[in-house]
Structure formats: structure tokens, C-alpha cells
Amino acid sequence: MSASLREHPAPALFSPGAATALLDAYRPATDRFLASPGHTLLGRGTAAEIPHGSGPVAHRVRDVLDALRRPGAPAPVVVGSLPFDPGAPPALAVPDMVHWAPPLREDPLIALPVARDEHRPDWRVREVPSPERYGEAVAAAVARMRAGEFDKVVLARTLELTSAREPDLPAMLRRLARRDPDGYTFAVPSGPGRTLVGASPELLVSRRGGRLVANPLAGSAPRSADLAEDVRRAAALLESAKDLHEHAVVVAAVREALAPFCARLEVPERPTLVRTAALWHLSTTVTGDLSDPSVTALDLASALHPTPAVCGTPTDVARAVIAASEPFDRGPYTGMVGWQDADGDGEWVVTLRCAEAEGRGLRLFAGAGVVAESVPEAETAETAAKFRTFLHAVGADL
Template sequence: MNRKLTATPESQLNISQNELRFFTETVDAGRISPLAFFEAGDSCYKDERFYWQNADKTLTLVGIGHATVLESEGADERFSQISASWKKLCAALIKEENDKEPVLFGGFSFDPKSVKNSVWSSFPTAYFVVPSFQLSITNGKTAISINLVTESNDAAEQFEGLRIERDRLIHIAQVEESALLLKPEVVSIEELSKENYMKSVEGVTKKINNGEAEKVVIARSVKLNFADEVSAVTALHHISNEQQESYHFGLQKEGQLFFGATPERLIEISNGRAYSACVAGSIKRGKSAAEDRELGDELIDDSKNREEHQYVVNMISQVFQTFCTDVMISKFPRLMKVRDIQHLFTPVEGKVEQGTDIFSLVQALHPTPALGGVPREIAMEMIRSEEDMDRGYYAGPVGWTDTAGNGEFAVAIRSALLDRDSAYLYAGGGIVADSESEKEYDETWVKFRPVMRALGGKLNG
């Protein structure tokens, strides 16, 4: 990715107007709770915040305010549009060597061709932001950056204003006491279109047996209604505490928060190497260690789940062979165990070919057979015709990239759209030739459980 790395004395802030410039400055911040920093932005930046923590807890990102926003309403071209806009920004970057790389954070909708009216109307097919204030915790070390994207000739005054605001946010995060974050009070749980879901599973199973597809993922939604409006920090606090092994994410826009705790990495690029995870096939956790082992063995030996998993391995392997060299793929799946569910998991990695950015890989990988189906386009058409909902950003790619070309995207499952005093939760499963609608329905409840529990909902068992 092209960059202009330049020393930044104050005079750099005063070069001529009408030229796009991207300034950044980083300070060490001691110990700050990322959620306390997130909450510090509540009064002035309520709809302009994001949160990210990777699964191994080596990186946490919090963004407050918008230095700039990149959007697209395109379909296939949305990936290249965001990529081109980001490259233009990166070329305008002015930073000192020790400053952190600015990040771009956001996500893509699952299906840009979905035309159903839905609660996702404020989210375009691609939505990304560069934060004005960027907290990053890398391997335990906390830094806070300010970012300014401008064509104005008063950049020096703007930048000084950002410094003052940065210090205010840090002070709030360090000094003010956080409120006790109790779980929301759920007043009702609505199953949305259960009957349609059951019919869809049966209909898709029939089509698969007729040879029209090999696998199709069908999802459904439930709605939680709360006694009061639920804050974004409450949702993020509880999902982060309860799903320790997962990626945690949150993205705010126009009064809504899309958030979740997903076990599934789509793609990571770090220092020129790409990493992905083939995750498909699942079973519940056992009530004891012995039962857990038995269920894990059952999952590994189950032909339906192994078949589902192999579709994903084949597809991701093909993408890596196209965009990477030195590709390494495990021969056999292993178990990935998170709090409520265990999955079949196969890691893949390779060296990224020159000229390939993370958006190229995201486009090639999305949707994987674990969230769409096989063949991809036929499965997507079946999803459009059979699912009685718009998935929005559920099962889409969500994540970040930086001005050095590193980045990571996860698959946004185990997720929900929080809309003030209600939330829409999403879950699905892969339908193949021997799928049974009741078993598929039961499996969705297992997948609802992580977010349901975090939001105060309860399920029998």
C-alpha cells in the first residue's frame, strides 16, 4: 500500500489548502480501560464509535469520532471502491516514524443485493471510518492517536483542538467512575418468521436432493424487547466478559450498534503473511469434561459436519492458492471450543503476493460456504428467495486495516443489531441433503445463546 511517511513539524500543518492531507499523532497513555475510553465518548460521539478486540487479546482498538467516513452502496464493486478510497488517503498520510499507523474500521453487508425493507436501512453495503481518536492496546501497551483528514488551510488550529479533546477524553476514562453495568431487563422474546424458517429448510433440503445445490445456509432472527434503552457499553461489556475466546466487535451508526462475539476469522494480514480459519460444523458443549470430549468426538466423526467443513476448506484453500504463495493447510480439522459451542476448525496461511491488499482477499473469500453455500451464486439466490429477512451485516466481514497494509476481518456471526430498547439476533446453519428442519432449528438456539445471555435473555437449558 502506498504511503508517504514524512517527519511532521508544526509547519507541515500549514501547507496550502485544497490538498488532501492525513495527519496523525500518537501519545502513550498508560493504563486505560478500553471500554472506559469508549464510554468517554458517549456524550459527544454517541453514534461515532467502534470497538474491536482480537481473539487472542493481543490487540484492542477503540475509535471515537470520525476523521473521515468511506461508504459504498455498490454490489461487487464496493470492495474496490473502499480499497481505492483508502489508498488515496494512505498516499496523503503525514506522520512521524514512532506514530501508530492509523486504522480504517468497518464492515460490509452480507448481501448487497438484498432488497427487503428492514431495520438495517441506515447501513450502506459498505461502511468504514477513520476515527478522530484512536486507542490501541498492542501486547499490553496502550497508545492514543489523533487523526485529521483535511484540505483546509487551518489544519494547525484543527489539530490543536483535537489535542485538547484527546486530553479531555483520556481524563474522563482515567478519572471518572464507571457505572455498574447490569444486564438489561428483557420483557419479551419474539421469534420472527419461525414457520417460514422451517419451510425454508425443508424446501432447500428438497432442492439440494434434486441436485440444484450442494449446501445452502439458511438463517433466522429473534427480537429481544427491553424494559429500557440499552447502552452500547453495556452490550459490549457483557459480551466481552462472557465470550473470552472470541473476536469482539461493535460499530455504531445512527442510534444503532452492531456488535457480537464471533469465533471465526475471515482473513488476517500481518507483515505480508495472510491467515484464515476454516470454521464449519458445530455441536454444543458438554455439561462435564467427559461429555464435552464425547460430543467433540461425535462432531469429528459426523459425516454431515465433516462434509460442511470440507466445502469451506476447499474454497478458502483455492483463494489462498490464487492470492498467495507458500500456502500451508492442515490436513485434518481440529476442535475450536468456545463457551456455548464447539466447531470444526482448520487453519490456513500463506505469503501475500505483491499488489494484493486485504480488500481483495475479503472480496474473494466472502461469503464462505460456512455462511453462504455451494455453489456460491446459486446458494445466494436461494437465500434471497427463501429467507424472510435482510441479514444486514450479520455474517458479513467486519474488521480493520491500517496504513501499513496490515489488518484483520472476522465473520460477523454470534451478533446482534441493538436498536435502543430492542435487539435483533441472528443465527443460521448449513443445509445439506440429509438436514432435518427440527434439528436445524434447535441448532440455531445454541448459536443465539451467547448474545442472548449477554443481553439478559434466558433459554431453557
């Protein structure tokens, strides 16, 4: 069924299993899959690609979608990802056909176990940088912040996984979706021969009609298998001065970026908690009413990106620290992934808990927000916890 979001049939018109059917139908290279708490999307084929250029990507998307409008037909939809570096080429395309279904979390079949993979790759793992080098970079950043040079930086590291055979991306996607059906699961082409696959916990921004929602996350703690300990960690996170400060910096930046677009903007005074399979996060849900109905979801996402949750503050200084500290190109990591239709409605998610697949290799990414109160060992442990979501999905638990 092809439709824009506003033209979705009532959920009752979908048969049970519609969402998992789209999940099971995903094929790498030609398909684009996105699942969120609101819906499931599968795009097939490519009708048009968004070109690279010097102007705002939101304008190029608008031009391509407007050119593809047809009277009486559903609004065309662009799907894909944008990199951390706003000047790098996007990986956005308009599919030939878009299929929609209710969210995976409402599909009774999502709870069924995934068939055991008897042929998982034998992964070789290389850490870039090593935990020791990463800790040194965190310590150096903390020293500069205590000297008053800047307020926050998000430092990342990667795991490079290689195997004798190519990974089974559809199976990987199914495991990610079943591990956390309340999150944002995705698999989209990210460049020639490359696929971006992941399960992010964080909505950057969504727009439906004149209403927007943003859900910044910053400040986290690892989950525990012991219920009492898990509850203790959640309670401690809500009272952590370091994490509350880190979260407040991000929320303030989101408020500042969105306020010029809004006739009304509501920002709760204190964060709440959200959980994934591996982590607790501090969360604030920001809502607003647009003052200009022509502002699109990607206009809003571009105004927000990069938030201090993935870069730091001040932004220019944090970018320079990231470039000097990280011995790799982030590519799509901490960019955004999502969709937008020709009416301007859409949903963009921060590209976290992800990997980029190319040939027989996978590169996993994870980062931690570093502030003046940060402890290198704790930030290194946080990145390790974030890696676990994806390591579980690829069968390379370390």
C-alpha cells in the same frame, strides 16, 4: 496510545488492565471497539468515512487511507463493518484516534466478575421466522439438494427483542467480552442510529506484512455443562461425516479464493476443534505468503466473501435460496467486521453471534449450514444454541 499494529510497543510497556480499560471506556455512537486474540482496539471520533460506490470497496478504502497519510505519523486505520450484500453501503470510518492494547485474554482484570445489572430490560421476543417455519425452509432446501440442484445453503433466522427502554450497550459488550475473551468481540456503528455488537468465533482473514492467516469454521455441536458429555460431543463432531463434509466444502472454497494471491499456501488435511462458551466448531487454520505485497487485508477478505460457511455453494444458487427463504434483510449479519491500516495490514472477522441495536430494539441473528444430510430439528436446535451467547449478554436467556 495511537499506533499502527506494526508499531505496537512490547506488551510489557502496557500496564495490567490496559485492555479492560479500553473495554470500559467504550461509548456507543462515537466509538468503535474490536478485540481479538492478538490485540484490543478502541477508535474514537470520525476523521473520514468510506463512501459508497460501484467499484471495489478495497480500492475506496485504499484511496481514503492514502489521502490521510502524514509523514512521520502512524499509518491511519479504517475500522467498521461491511454487509452480507457486497452491493450494500459499507459502515467503515477512519477514527480521529486509535488506541491499542494487548488482547483481553492476557489482561488479568478480564476475569473479574461484571457488576450485576439491576435494571436489565424486560424483553419482548419475536422469532422470525418461527422455529416451525424455519424447519420447513430447511426441509425444502434438503429436498432440492437431494435432487441435485445445489450442494449447501446457510439459512438464518432472527430474534426481534423490544423493551420499554434502550439497552445498555457498554454493559452488553463487557459481558460478551468476559464470556469469551479468546474470541473476536466488537461494537461498531452500522448505520444512522444503529450499532452492531457481537462476539464472533471466526477469523475471515488477517494480513501482516506478506503473511496471511484465515480460519474457516464450519460444522458445530452444542457444548454441555457435563464434562463427560461435552467431551463425547466434541469427539463425535470430529467423526461426523455430515459436519466433515460441510467443513471440507468451506475449506476448499477458501483455498480456491486465496491461491491466486499466494506464493505459498498451507492447508491442513484435517480440521481441529475450537470451542466457545456455547459451541464446539470444526476449524482449519490456513496460512500463506503473498506473491504481491500490494494486496491488502481487505482485498483478501473481499475475495473470500461470502464463503460457503455463511452463504452456500454454488454461491449464486445459495444466494437465491437465501433470498427466497429468509423473511428479513441480513444487513451486517454474515458480512465482515474489522480494521485495516494504510500499509494494507489488517484483520477481518465474519460477523456472527451478533445483534444490531436501534433505539429500544435489538435484532439477533443465527444461522446453520444446511446440506443434503441435514435434519431440520437439528439445524433449528443449532441456531438456538448460537442465540444463547447473545441472549446471555442481554439478560434475556430463554
